[in-house]
């Protein structure tokens with residue numbers, strides 16, 4: 001979906017507040033990711049109330065996590081054109097099991113980004129969030145992270161292969 005499609009398509013009928021929220025998110029992340037990418041080589045993004053929630057599209061393009069990933073990837077592509085490789089790391093939390101199932105399916109299909117999910121309430125996921133954000137500082141490899149698996153937080157589980165990173169080439173596999 002192109003950026004303008006958010007306003008062109010009929011995905012937000014009787015969802016005007018969501019539409020405004022998603023437009024703000026989209027516009028903000030456009031600039032945020034470009035600016036951060038000039039200085040840093042990794043962008044870590046955490047959404048604690050991911051949804052999806054009342055999404056109308058089958059591919060969940062009208063969900064905040066889809067919009068976020070799309071904008072982050074667009075910025076990544078722009079930086080790539082000027083020779084800068086940006087790594088994307090996303091952590092999406094959602095407490096509702098049925099919404100989480102859709103979120104996880106989306107995350108498992110995500111390309112060119114490390115996307116992790118947690119099926120828990122925010123209050124139970126704070127330690128996981130801090131660990132996720134700090135892992136980058138430790139410079140661990142993606143392979144190492146996969147071996148670690150879930151951190152054992154029963155209140156905030158991440159199932160099996162919810163961590164996915166499908167980089168475009170093997171030379172860009174560490175995060």
Ligand SMILES: C[S@@+](CC[C@H](N)C(=O)[O-])C[C@H]1O[C@@H](n2cnc3c(N)ncnc32)[C@H](O)[C@@H]1O
Pocket residue numbers: 021048049050051052053062063064065093094095096099120121122123
């Ligand atoms: C209004 S919806 C927004 C969904 C998404 N951010 C979007 O804009 O498309 C809020 C979502 O947060 C989830 N949620 C609410 N309270 C939560 C909590 N304490 N921890 C985790 N998820 C929560 C709900 O289940 C719901 O899916």
